[in-house]
Amino acid sequence: MIRKEAISIIVEKMSNQPIISANGFISRDLFDTCDRNSNFYMIGSMGLASSIGLGVALKSTKKKIFVFDGDGNILMNLGSLITIGIIKPKNLVHVIFDNSSHESTGGQPTATNKIQLSKIAKSANYKVFQVKTKNQLTKIFQKIKLIPGPIMLIVKIEKGGVISKRINMEPTKIKNRFINSLKK
Amino acid sequence: MKELTQKQVFDYLFNNGTENFIGVPDSTMKHFIDQGFKKNKILITTREDEAIGIAVGMTLSQSSSLVFMQNAGFANSLSTITSLVQLYKIPMIFLIGWRGFLKNDAPEHTKIGKIQPKLLQALSLQSKIINEKNWKASCDWALKLIKEKKPCALILKRDFID
Numbered sequence: 001m002i003r004k005e006a007i008s009i010i011v012e013k014m015s016n017q018p019i020i021s022a023n024g025f026i027s028r029d030l031f032d033t034c035d036r037n038s039n040f041y042m043i044g045s046m047g048l049a050s051s052i053g054l055g056v057a058l059k060s061t062k063k064k065i066f067v068f069d070g071d072g073n074i075l076m077n078l079g080s081l082i083t084i085g086i087i088k089p090k091n092l093v094h095v096i097f098d099n100s101s102h103e104s105t106g107g108q109p110t111a112t113n114k115i116q117l118s119k120i121a122k123s124a125n126y127k128v129f130q131v132k133t134k135n136q137l138t139k140i141f142q143k144i145k146l147i148p149g150p151i152m153l154i155v156k157i158e159k160g161g162v163i164s165k166r167i168n169m170e171p172t173k174i175k176n177r178f179i180n181s182l183k184k
Numbered sequence: 185m186k187e188l189t190q191k192q193v194f195d196y197l198f199n200n201g202t203e204n205f206i207g208v209p210d211s212t213m214k215h216f217i218d219q220g221f222k223k224n225k226i227l228i229t230t231r232e233d234e235a236i237g238i239a240v241g242m243t244l245s246q247s248s249s250l251v252f253m254q255n256a257g258f259a260n261s262l263s264t265i266t267s268l269v270q271l272y273k274i275p276m277i278f279l280i281g282w283r284g285f286l287k288n289d290a291p292e293h294t295k296i297g298k299i300q301p302k303l304l305q306a307l308s309l310q311s312k313i314i315n316e317k318n319w320k321a322s323c324d325w326a327l328k329l330i331k332e333k334k335p336c337a338l339i340l341k342r343d344f345i346d
Binding site for chain 1 (some may be wrong): 191203227230237239240241244245246266267271273288
């Protein structure tokens with residue numbers, strides 16, 4: 001399964017819950033697959049998608065907030081797991097698309113094939129699920145819908161696929177429509 | 185800044201619409217943070233850029249935020265300020281403790297303390313140095329900018345040696 005396939009499967013299963021997506025290919029794939037007002041494409045500030053997601057989750061408590069993160073991204077901000085683990089927001093689902101590489105910058109390796117992110121997240125009070133196939137992803141998604149967070153869903157993906165187009169939307173427009181979507 | 189004034193600054197910002205106080209502690213603003221703890225309004229993060237990310241999320245959910253940090257942490261956060269706060273035009277107040285303001289402050293603060301005003305200028309982040317006399321007017325200024333959806337910084341000088 002490549003990242004874009006995984007993103008398609010998850011977005012199909014969701015209604016209009018907010019998504020905060022990490023910079024690089026993750027946001028580009030989400031934009032290309034399913035652009036919606038409730039997507040916040042974080043095009044800069046690498047590492048901070050989960051922090052932004054935490055902030056939204058704490059203040060928009062009636063909504064279930066999804067963070068679409070990458071392994072490179074979360075490794076830059078492991079402290080975020082600590083803060084989330086202390087606060088334990090029930091409405092936060094932290095998805096990690098894990099290909100053990102910085103694919104957006106040329107495929108350089110990350111440490112997630114040597115260090116188990118799942119163990120780190122577990123010790124930070126997350127409920128952790130890990131999947132490798134499309135079937136597993138479809139099934140686990142039904143399960144996590146019913147469980148209170150913080151949930152980490154590690155989706156092991158393959159590198160590769162067609163590179164999605166860049167996000168050709170003004171950042172302030174991304175922000176304004178996301179804010180309006182939270183009000184609904 | 186005196187203990188009482190720091191507490192007054194916290195109360196004033198809190199009573200005028202600032203709902204969240206997120207950051208990494210700095211001894212320069214110890215009493216400000218203590219007052220926030222008393223009101224159960226403080227969230228301590230592991231790093232300053234993380235605090236900014238959380239504040240951005242809260243602001244997107246229409247809840248006004250202040251991020252506090254030492255100037256060393258401000259320097260750590262430059263890219264987050266340019267590529268998140270300023271890029272998306274997200275209003276928030278930065279409260280920054282200015283170590284290295286005194287020439288005989290600890291050596292690790294000397295260089296960053298010296299370039300602190302230049303960093304703010306380079307970022308085009310509007311700021312005011314807050315003190316015993318002007319704190320209320322400075323807070324009003326910051327709160328007005330937040331209403332205009334602009335980020336800004338209040339700078340607290342480290343004017344004592346311990």
